[in-house]
Amino acid sequence: MGFSNHFRSGCKIIFEQEPCVIESSEFVKPGKGQAFFRVKMRKLLTKQLIEKTFKSTAYLEIANIQECTLSYLYNNGRFWYFMKNNTFEELSIEKRIIGTYRKWLLPQDICTVTFWNNKPISILPKNFVNLKVIDVQPVAKGNTVNTSGSTKLAKLITGAIVKVPLFIQIGYIIKIDTRSGQYVSRLK
Structure with a gap:
């Protein structure tokens, strides 16, 4: 048990059986x-933000x-x-727990998995991933001048679709921020 005077940012507690x-x-x-x-906390299973006061x-x-x-x-x-890298133990996680992060995962990528009572409840991929572009949206002729904010859609090797600048072509490897799902830069 933890008393409310020990509640600090990052402390993990059970509230309403979650x-x-x-x-x-x-x-x-x-x-x-x-x-x-006065405490602000986020449920780890549903990501719901709760504001609560405790005596x-x-x-x-x-x-x-x-x-x-x-x-x-x-x-x-x-x-x-x-796989756990130190013991080579294999672990399976359901699709619903992986959620939308599955579009950023490539084999051999390192992820942080959160366990509650030895059961996985969420994953977090690396903040940035480098992925290959396998398809791009065609650009209308005359629209090739790179004006501020001009983008097109690109499909990545994992199946994710992101907005990219007009100069990105098939075969390019691009850096993506997994937290926002946005293009960051092109890799050479």
Whole structure:
């Protein structure tokens, strides 16, 4: 159990039978009445943001959360398979847990997997990935001048579709920010 005066940013607790991570905590001592903590926390399963106040004497259960770095191996459409690099143990994770991050995964990529009570609940790929362009949207003739903000759609080797500048062609390798899904730069 953890008392509310130990709630700090990054602390993982159980709230409403779900693991949550505390994003911010503020101690408030009003002129009248009892002191309390104003806490913003995010549910790890649903990513829902919750704002809650706790009495200074309140306590919650500390969540059994571990983060592990794993290498992505392959998928069969239903499960994504990862390997622990130090023990070579193979682990399967359901498609629903992988979510939209599957479009940024290539074999041998390193990911951070979050476990709650030894069960995977989320993955986080690297912040930046380098992916090959396999198809681009044709550009209308006369629209080849690179004006500010001119983009076209490109399909990447993983199946992801992103907006890229007009000069990007098939075969180019580009850097993508996985947090926003946006083009960052072209690699030479």
